[in-house]
Amino acid sequence: MKRAITPTDVERMMREDDFIVSMTDLKGRITYGNRIFIEFSGYSEDELLGTQHNIIRHPDMPRAVFKLLWDKIQAREECFAYVKNMSKDGGFYWVFANVTPIYDPSGNVTGYLSVRRKPRQSGIQVVSSLYAAMLEEEKKAGPANAIAASTKLLVDVLNEKGLSYDELVLAI
Amino acid sequence: MTNSSLQSRVVFLLWMFSALLLGEIGASFLMHGFEPVMLVFLALGIALSAWGQLQVRRWLAPLSKLNSVIVDVAHGRFNSRVVGIHGQEDEISALCWNVNDMLDQLNTFFREQETSFRANLDGKFYRQTLPGGMHGGFHKGLENQNVLLEGMTEQKMGAMRTHMLTRVQALNTDNLLKNLTSNQHPDQSAGADCGDRGVTRR
Numbered sequence: 001m002k003r004a005i006t007p008t009d010v011e012r013m014m015r016e017d018d019f020i021v022s023m024t025d026l027k028g029r030i031t032y033g034n035r036i037f038i039e040f041s042g043y044s045e046d047e048l049l050g051t052q053h054n055i056i057r058h059p060d061m062p063r064a065v066f067k068l069l070w071d072k073i074q075a076r077e078e079c080f081a082y083v084k085n086m087s088k089d090g091g092f093y094w095v096f097a098n099v100t101p102i103y104d105p106s107g108n109v110t111g112y113l114s115v116r117r118k119p120r121q122s123g124i125q126v127v128s129s130l131y132a133a134m135l136e137e138e139k140k141a142g143p144a145n146a147i148a149a150s151t152k153l154l155v156d157v158l159n160e161k162g163l164s165y166d167e168l169v170l171a172i
Numbered sequence: 173m174t175n176s177s178l179q180s181r182v183v184f185l186l187w188m189f190s191a192l193l194l195g196e197i198g199a200s201f202l203m204h205g206f207e208p209v210m211l212v213f214l215a216l217g218i219a220l221s222a223w224g225q226l227q228v229r230r231w232l233a234p235l236s237k238l239n240s241v242i243v244d245v246a247h248g249r250f251n252s253r254v255v256g257i258h259g260q261e262d263e264i265s266a267l268c269w270n271v272n273d274m275l276d277q278l279n280t281f282f283r284e285q286e287t288s289f290r291a292n293l294d295g296k297f298y299r300q301t302l303p304g305g306m307h308g309g310f311h312k313g314l315e316n317q318n319v320l321l322e323g324m325t326e327q328k329m330g331a332m333r334t335h336m337l338t339r340v341q342a343l344n345t346d347n348l349l350k351n352l353t354s355n356q357h358p359d360q361s362a363g364a365d366c367g368d369r370g371v372t373r374r
Contacts, residue, residue, distance in 0.1 A: 118305070
């Protein structure tokens with residue numbers, strides 16, 4: 001699906017007692033989105049179902065974050081991330097995402113469940129500058145080395161703070 | 173299936189109206205002779221029944237999905253959802269969305285509970301539950317679990333501390349015994365320290 005959405009400065013704020021829930025199949029195609037997802041993304045249920053989850057990806061997000069997220073859930077681990085998403089109208093909304101695998105009764109992974117909560121303002125401030133720096137690295141490194149370059153930056157930050165990635169995102 | 177029988181009952185009613193219309197037109201034909209306008213009414217009646225049949229099928233479609241989702245829940249599976257509700261604002265779609273909301277709460281509650289317990293057992297004490305977005309009893313339940321996890325963490329840390337102290341004490345006792353032995357048998361100690369000399373002596 002081709003999109004030509006121009007990002008705008010219009011921000012939507014998530015509410016404390018809501019969360020966005022979505023499910024995808026193993027290839028990242030949306031198989032379910034709750035009403036809050038429909039509200040914030042601006043797409044109808046029909047438009048969302050069967051579409052790649054990156055339909056809401058914001059250009060300010062470094063690719064390395066999604067790579068990390070994808071690697072972790074494929075290793076059957078849960079993953080946390082502060083994510084800036086883009087709505088259909090170009091507006092944006094920050095979420096604190098927790099992605100976990102979905103298992104069938106015999107223990108096979110059949111898809112992924114993402115629960116996205118209202119993020120802490122302090123966390124948004126920390127990751128905004130971190131993501132901006134990572135994005136800069138990705139642009140400098142070029143498409144082929146983008147992920148490696150910005151991952152290195154992230155790892156350096158974690159080493160400097162002496163924290164694991166999960167510890168960092170849960171602490172900020 | 174409840175859905176198909178409910179659907180067929182409504183469809184039967186619709187076609188009964190069409191049959192009644194046909195009967196009325198037939199009676200009118202017998203009494204007053206042929207009138208072309210009656211055919212228009214007949215066509216409209218049949219079209220209405222056919223359209224109604226399609227509409228009823230569409231309105232009731234989510235019910236069979238809802239049923240299979242609820243059967244899953246009854247079997248302890250919380251991953252199914254009703255999809256393809258198409259955002260209609262009728263009672264059935266409201267029911268479907270509300271069931272989905274309920275399942276999102278249930279599913280997230282159980283996942284949070286399991287993940288945070290597992291993390292705690294693995295020593296990742298920073299991974300507490302996230303009650304954000306949860307409602308009422310679910311929110312309270314996860315907050316209570318965090319208190320429980322803190323208790324478990326303290327207990328685990330306490331046990332680790334005790335274990336460490338015991339090890340240190342055992343090490344001290346061991347060294348003390350060795351020292352005492354070496355004080356009382358200086359020759360043996362020297363022999364043990366310098367194996368070469370022991371061999372030459374023999």
